[in-house]
Amino acid sequence: MNVSEDALAQELVSIVGKEWVVTEREYMLSYLQDETPEPVRPKAASNLILVKPISTSEVSEILKTANQARVPVFPVGGRTGLVGACVPTEPGVILSLERMKRLEIDRDNLMVVAEAGATLGDLLRACDEAGLFFPPHPGDEGAQVGGLIATNAGGVRAVKYGVMRNYVKGAEVVLATGEVLNLGGKLIKDNAGYNLLHLVIGSEGTLCVITKATIRLHPKSEHSVTVVVPFNGRHEALQAVQKILLSGVVPLAIEYVEPDEINLSAAHLNEKWPVQAGRAQLLIILNAESEEELLVACEKLSAACSEIGAGEPVLAETREEQDKVLRIRSNIYTALKPQLVDILDVTVPPSNLGDLMDAVERIAAKHGVHLPVYGHAGDGNLHVHVMKEEGKASDYVAKVKKEIYEAGVRLGGVITGEHGVGAIRTQELTTATDEKELSLMRGIKRLFDPNNILNPGKVIT
């Protein structure tokens, strides 16, 4: 920072009020990190000021001030990300929109206008109360709307309904200069010029600050079932995924899991996973508009799986039972976390997922390490976990990751399909991306944020 911290804090106080400016580090500890595993988590800088505006105009004033003073601003959401995208890695301002959390459901247009600080939990509850449904579910319900959009969050329900990008129809954003833009709207179709909205989605707080968004909803499906199907091995399970999708059944989610990790997660939660058969399993969530439709889908699903020689599918039908199964799946990460070094999210064409898993197995064998995998099998999105290895020199980590990225790219994939680039994958993005494409990205960054005050050091450097 090239203004005195005190002077800046005073300016911020004059914008948002004394109560909403925090300068003592002990009161901002939870804002200094996200859910990135500790061994790869970036370190927060010193000399940080946390500020919590209540309105778009306050956000605008804050950015104007910071831009004039050339002070970095780090917008944070629920800090549930896995690549350190919101960690304040330089002295500057942490901008939390947690007080801006209004939600306005518009049933007539099947949309919600949400302020950036509303949490995923708030959003899901508001939709549920209105008899509506917000499909994406990227895990931690403490995530905030602004962050969901800034990271183009994915999660398990993306097979049928896609990721955040498919749901965001409009956004109010504040540029580094403090100027406010309204992109898109309550619109299903919009071809009025270049689509800046889609450029903002997934830009991880480096182009502008999202303050509000218009998000499409669905009517609530009353009929759903969760099925766990055991298979003899990985390739059988993945072959079944293709058969299911080709049969015309489009599940909400198709997750690939292996017994070791799913049982570990169940134990961690004091629960029991309902299926012990099979070296590989698929967890499939189906929803439908009627009981009849659900039955037809279940039959097609069973037929597709038994063609591959799957074991007996186990159905969870009550809401409680379905929630339990999803909770166990969602907590694999938590259960593995104490031993975790990094969680990758290499994504390949769905039909190449088996080859990617084979490659990961070879890499694990070559380096003599354990690399648990599970993933969003319907999306070609694999989570490989690099674990702590007792008594091993730590240089295996970089080697193993490099080889996994290379395998993913060789199979037509990208280094990140879900978690984004953040602070910890900028080098990998540079390595895996064409130089000209990088230069266009850098040009866009300069165009939006000429003084590089917005989340500097993230995504593109």
Next chain:
Amino acid sequence: MNVSEDALAQELVSIVGKEWVVTEREYMLSYLQDETPEPVRPKAASNLILVKPISTSEVSEILKTANQARVPVFPVGGRTGLVGACVPTEPGVILSLERMKRLEIDRDNLMVVAEAGATLGDLLRACDEAGLFFPPHPGDEGAQVGGLIATNAGGVRAVKYGVMRNYVKGAEVVLATGEVLNLGGKLIKDNAGYNLLHLVIGSEGTLCVITKATIRLHPKSEHSVTVVVPFNGRHEALQAVQKILLSGVVPLAIEYVEPDEINLSAAHLNEKWPVQAGRAQLLIILNAESEEELLVACEKLSAACSEIGAGEPVLAETREEQDKVLRIRSNIYTALKPQLVDILDVTVPPSNLGDLMDAVERIAAKHGVHLPVYGHAGDGNLHVHVMKEEGKASDYVAKVKKEIYEAGVRLGGVITGEHGVGAIRTQELTTATDEKELSLMRGIKRLFDPNNILNPGKVIT
């Protein structure tokens, strides 16, 4: 052009061969216009050279040559657009990719890799033969893949499956410098940096030339029905749209039509429209994975419509009958065309469509003109037709359009939801868009095409 036309033609011949360079105007007449109504159609410039490369490397060489010589390049597809986006409005090169039309279906990934010159008709046939389904149907099947993406084409099937943007997962594009970029891929999830792919989609040939694309497909639905429902009036019909969508039924298409225009189109085709009742009608296409699902959807649809006091729905069940109904709907434009001055595509939040129609009615009355409307009611996308008015001074055209745009924007809409900006709406885009947003768009144009050789004068000026 600041090189001699002869020298340029010779360079182009050296790239693509003599056979594929056309310099005589009489052999390029069909490349000088698109489907924009004659009264507002932009005029093609003189001194044009038409070139037809066979490969991406030829496209790259052509662009490199043109960029070095600062010669404008006008990429054209099937020339089915309605805003003159591909009309060569300055002396330069017309670049047709019609020879690049390979299609490669990938059933395992439910995707197709299509070269830019493949037509919509080619694509639909190839998918059909593979038992797959490409949902968007933006009308004229002579449209080409490159153009569909460059214009983010919409059409009638967008309610359930969305517009082109939702289907394009990857693209090979050539920049003005001749550099080739591969954006995205056979990927369902991709968060590796800023999303340049979505910036290219809808950029109407002004940022780069699309040479190839990866497009997502669906399994073919075997079960479908088309329903025409008559209503007492416009507001009842539009209210029914909301009820249908809230009931959880998601039709492929929900089209709003009025008897005058639909009967005109039927007569034009020597056909008969199956429903004469009602001052307003909805044409609804349902598809489903099973007969049971289709039945449930039909019942919910009927219930929603009769709540509003709709007349008896008429069902078209055979493929032939369904095709006929859709053909009559799709030809309203053709039937009106001889008397047409301009077709607008103002798009508003779906719940405001009735207000927009009321506004259009008031504008028609005020100016004493006829403004036939129909539209994609499920998408809030209304087509207003400005007609020739016998014995009226032509200044009503500009006034009427201005008032319609203003009404659309006032109702939370955009000046174009579907047809794009092209050559004839650049002024309107500038008027309706925030200055800062325009300056970002201009910056993006400069970043991609510093010498402004790609489709100059279109979209953003």
